[in-house]
Amino acid sequence: MNGSVQAAGAWDAAGAWRPWGSAEAEDLRGPLDITVAATVVLDARDRVIGWSPAAEALLGHAAEDILGRPVDVFLCGTAPAAASGPPSGPAAGPPEPGPSPASSVLPGAPGLPFRGHEPRLARHRDGHAVPVEAAVSELAGGGTAARVLVLAETERLRVWESRLAMLDGLATQSPIGLAIYDTDLRLAWANAASSAEIGRPFPQYRGTHADELYPGGALVTQGHPRTLDAVMRQVLDTGEPVLDVQFLGELPSDPGRDHLWSCSYYRLEDAEGRVLGVCEDAFDITDRYDAQNRLALLVEAGRRIGTTLDAVVTAQELADVAVPGFASAVEVDIVPGVLEGGEPETGRPARGGFVRVARAPARAARTVIEYLPGTPQLRSLSSGGKVLDENALVVPLRVGSETLGLVTFTREGRPAVFDNGELALADELVARAAVRIDNARRFTREHAAALTLQRELLPQHLPWHSAVEVAHRYLPTDGATGVGGDWFDLIPLSGARVGLVVGDVVGHGLPAAVxxxxxxxxxxxxxxxxxxxxxxxxxxxxxxVPASDAFQGPGEGRTGEAAGAYVAAGPHPDVTTGATCIYAVYDPVSGRCTMARAGHLPPAVVAMDGSYHYPELPAGPPLGLGGLPFESMEIDLPAGSLLALFTDGLVEARDRDIDERLDLLGQVLAAHRELPLEELCDRVVAELLPDGTTADDTALLLVRTREFDAGQVAMWELPAEAVAAGRARELITGQLSTWGLDELAFSTELVVSELVTNAVRYAQGPLQLRLIRDRTLLCEVADTGHTSPHLRHSTAEDEGGRGLFIVAQLVQRWGTRYTRSGKTIWTEQAFPDGVPAV
Incomplete structure (x- = not known):
């Protein structure tokens, strides 16, 4: 079946083919047909005894003027090769009669049968020469009529012969398959192209229905019946042609492979309008169809391969795209190091150790593959190129000179041979996948490096602290987004207090981690x-500072227009897209927590009675806007209260309002507040992130508060007078004796005496002395001054300045903290051996 489109029509009563809808018809009768040709009847002496109207129309001689005259009156000798114009000689007009041998004018010798036609020149009545083809037929019977001479214009005959040659070419040489089916839809005639497709001589399948010749095939053009017989029946019944419909089926001479034809059907009628059957012409467009399919497959590959930065997913996408349109099965094997983000093999890798990560149509778990000697895979590795082996095609996954793996395409139930176009298509598919797998490899490497860096930058473990019990979780983003910049921390502070911090650097990758x-x-x-x-x-x-400011030249100020992008200041700033933070300080002595936030979500607070709330903590601007104030808020956190600090990755979801997610977090915390904090962390993550991944990384810090009892803290108010130092020594000695820390009495007296003396000398107002028994002995002296003492080395001539130096030698640590009402000087001393910490 092969397809040109021919206008349908019918033969008219005059024997001419008239296309449907056409006003004119073409006369397909031969020019030498006696019904249309100029016909002359001659006697034995070649005189005209019969003259047809067509002869009069061709040469202009009326019958009464030509009858009885010899044939050479109007017929000359053989026409020259390029004869044109009127013959030379006397003026036009009927010549005088005279005998003329027939053999000198007529084609063939007298008495010979018709031998075809020969070119001649005929003389028109007006004198001009008319190139004609002449044919003579001898008559038997001995009557007056001896011969019949038939004349036709040479040009018309040549056109008719060309048309005959065209019809013969369609029947014998044309690639278009032509067939005629009778009114019973049985094959009545087929040309050579159609017979070649069937693969048998025409007599062997004459009378067969089309659906029997192409079993299992179907019309794929919408809006028409599915079978050939049904389409032809429709054409027979309606007379309406069906043009350029596509039929998909197997070629009888090429089983096992689908072909596509473009087909047209039109009804055949005789001169009286009787239906004779249906003509089919069809053209095999399989090559064009395959090219379109290959292009469509490449478009589909561009859309579906490489949707994620995951090498395994990309490999599976390649396999899924190629099956079943290109191959029956696909296997993708990758070098193990590529899956881990390592460098691929350079040159020719060893035969084993590849990991099969993708298969289609059946999927399988990852397996390590060892290629046996002689296999096409090992041959491909050895040669570095693709290998075609019967029904298997192996194409290496390569980027430059680096081998990432192998792709094996296998065919079954269809021609196993991959043609040149399919080999090129396989190269293109694998090349596209190789680039995307290499991108995934590079991303995996950078993601692993960023994740390692971030984990190293995060606290490896939070220290135990007497003020709080803590647990934490950090969840990196999903594999496609990369590592983010969330962090958490617990910072021991003076006075047994603890600092709690959670922050979020917006962005991903190494810049965010750094x-x-x-x-x-x-x-x-x-x-x-x-x-x-x-x-x-x-x-x-x-x-x-804003990112725009980080790159401004000297003298340029902030524009304020890039407040959404920030960088950490320094000689090599790291560009990010924003940063938020919440910082809280909890004092176990007072049971109060002071906190402030910079554009961060507020913490969740769960009370002992199971109620929860989010403090109305002033939001503050994100870090980097500059010039805007931050506000602190102080809340009571009795012992056993639960505090949850977290980043937005825990509570943000595309399909849920953030208030709903915050309520969910509060409900989970309240419902399971009695659980150990480690278990409670797991419960929160399971409830809010059931898939275990999120588009943003997540940090969670759970805190359960503790309080010091009255026996751990001693506090006194002292006047800012000279006698305060002596009173302080008495109080300290008595309290240390009560706690069983008499060994520390001497050193502590010196420390307290120096601190109180300095406060009396340089500060004003009342003094406060506090001892805290924690894991160390904490001693604090608070006053209303805002000047801090400085440690210095006194010379031999100095009368003073050695007191703080002595204090520094007696304690582990010391420092100053400022408050709104003044300052506090604090020290820490280790307990003697054998004295347990609280």
Whole structure:
């Protein structure tokens, strides 16, 4: 079946083919047909005794003027090769009669049968020459009529012969399959192209229905019956042609492979309008169809391969795209190091150790593959190129000179041979997948490096602290998004207090991880200065500037238009897209927590009675806006209260409102508040992130508060007088005796005496002396001054200045913290051996 489109029509009463809808018809009768040709009847002496109307129309001689005259009156000798124009000689007009041998004018010798036609020149009545083809037929019977001479214009005959040649070419040489089916839809005639497709001589399948010749095939063009017989029946019944419909089926001479034909059908009628059958012409467009399919497959591959930065997923996408349109089965094997983000093999890798990560149509778990000698896979590895082996095609996954793996395409139940176009298609499919797998490899490497860096920058474990019980979780983002910049921390502070921090650097990858590390280090350093939460955030904000400012030249100020992008200040700033933070300080002595936030979500607080709430903590601007204040808020957190600090990755979801998610978090915390904190962390993650992944990384810090009882804390008010130092020594000695720490009495008396003396000398107002028995002995002296003592080395001539130096030698640590009402000087001393810590 092969397809040109021919206008349908019918034969008219005159024997001419008239296309349907056409006003004119073409006369397909031969020019030498006696019904249309110029016919002359001659006697034995070649005189005209019969003259047809067609002869009069061709040569202009009326019958009464030509009858009885010899044939050479109007018929000359053989026409020259390029004869044109009127013959030379006397003026036009009927010549005088005279005998003329027939053999000199007529084609063939007298008495010979018709031998075809020969070119001649005929003389028109007006004198011009008319090139004609002449044919003579001898008559038997001995009557007056001896011969019949038939004349036709040479040009018309040549056109008719060309048409005959065209019809013969359609029947014998044309690639278009032509067939005629009778009114019973049985095959009545087929040309050579159609017979070649069937693969048998025409007599062997004459009378067969089309659906029997192409079993299992179907019309794929919508809006028409599915079978050939049904389409032809429709054409027979309606007379309406069906043009350019596509039929898909197997070629009888090429079983096992689908072919596509473009077909047209039109009804055949005779001159009286009787239906004779249906003509079919069809053209095999399989090559064009295959090319379109290959292009469509490449388009589909571009859409479906590489949707994620996961090498295994990409390999499976390649296999799924190729099956079943290109191959019956596909296997993708990858070098193990590629899956881990390592460098691929350079040159020719060893035969074993590949991991089969994808299969289609049946999927399978990862397996390590060893290629046996002689297999096409091992041959491909050895040669570095693709290998075609019967029904298997092996194409290496390569990027430049690096081999990432192998792809094996297998065919069954269809021609196993991959043609050149299919080999090129396989190369293109594998090349596209190789680029995307290499991208996934690079991402895996960078993601692993960023994750390692971030985990190293995060606290490996939070220290035990007497003020709180803590548990934490950090969940990186999903594999496609990358590592983020969330962090958490617990910072021991003076006076048995503890600093709690959770922050979020917006963005992903190494820049976010590095920026997070810098911010965390800065928070730790500022917290060591015993800053209030709002002051700490203000200082941290000063160290973070908009990204536009980081790249401005000298003298350029902030524009304020890039407030959504931030960088950590320094000689090599790291560009991110924002940073938020919440910082809280909990005092187990007072049971109060002071906190402030910079654009961060507020913490969840769960009371002992199971109620929960989110404190109305002023939000504050994200870090880096500059010039905007931060506000602290103080709340009571009795012993056993639960505090949850977290980043937005825990509660944000595309399909849920954030208020609903915050309520869910509060409900989970309240319902399971009695659980150990480690189990409670797992419960929160399971409830809020059931899939275990999120589009943003997540940090969660759970805190359960403790309080010191009255027996752990001693506090006294002292006047700012000279006698205060002596009174302080008495109080300290008595309290240490009560606690069984008499060994520390002498050193503590010296420390307290020096601190109180300095406070009386340089400060004003009342003094406060506090002892706290924690894991160390904490001693604090508070006054209303804001000047801090400085440690210095006195010379031999100095009369003073050695007191603070002596204090530093007697204690583990000492420092100053400022409050709104003044300052506090604090010290820490280790317990003697054998004295248990609280």
């Amino acid at each position: 920026t997070m590390g810098r911010l965390r280090t800065t928070v730790e350093a500022l917290a060591e200065l015993d800053m209030a939460p709002d002051e700490l955030l203000a200082r941290l904000d000063d160290l973070v």
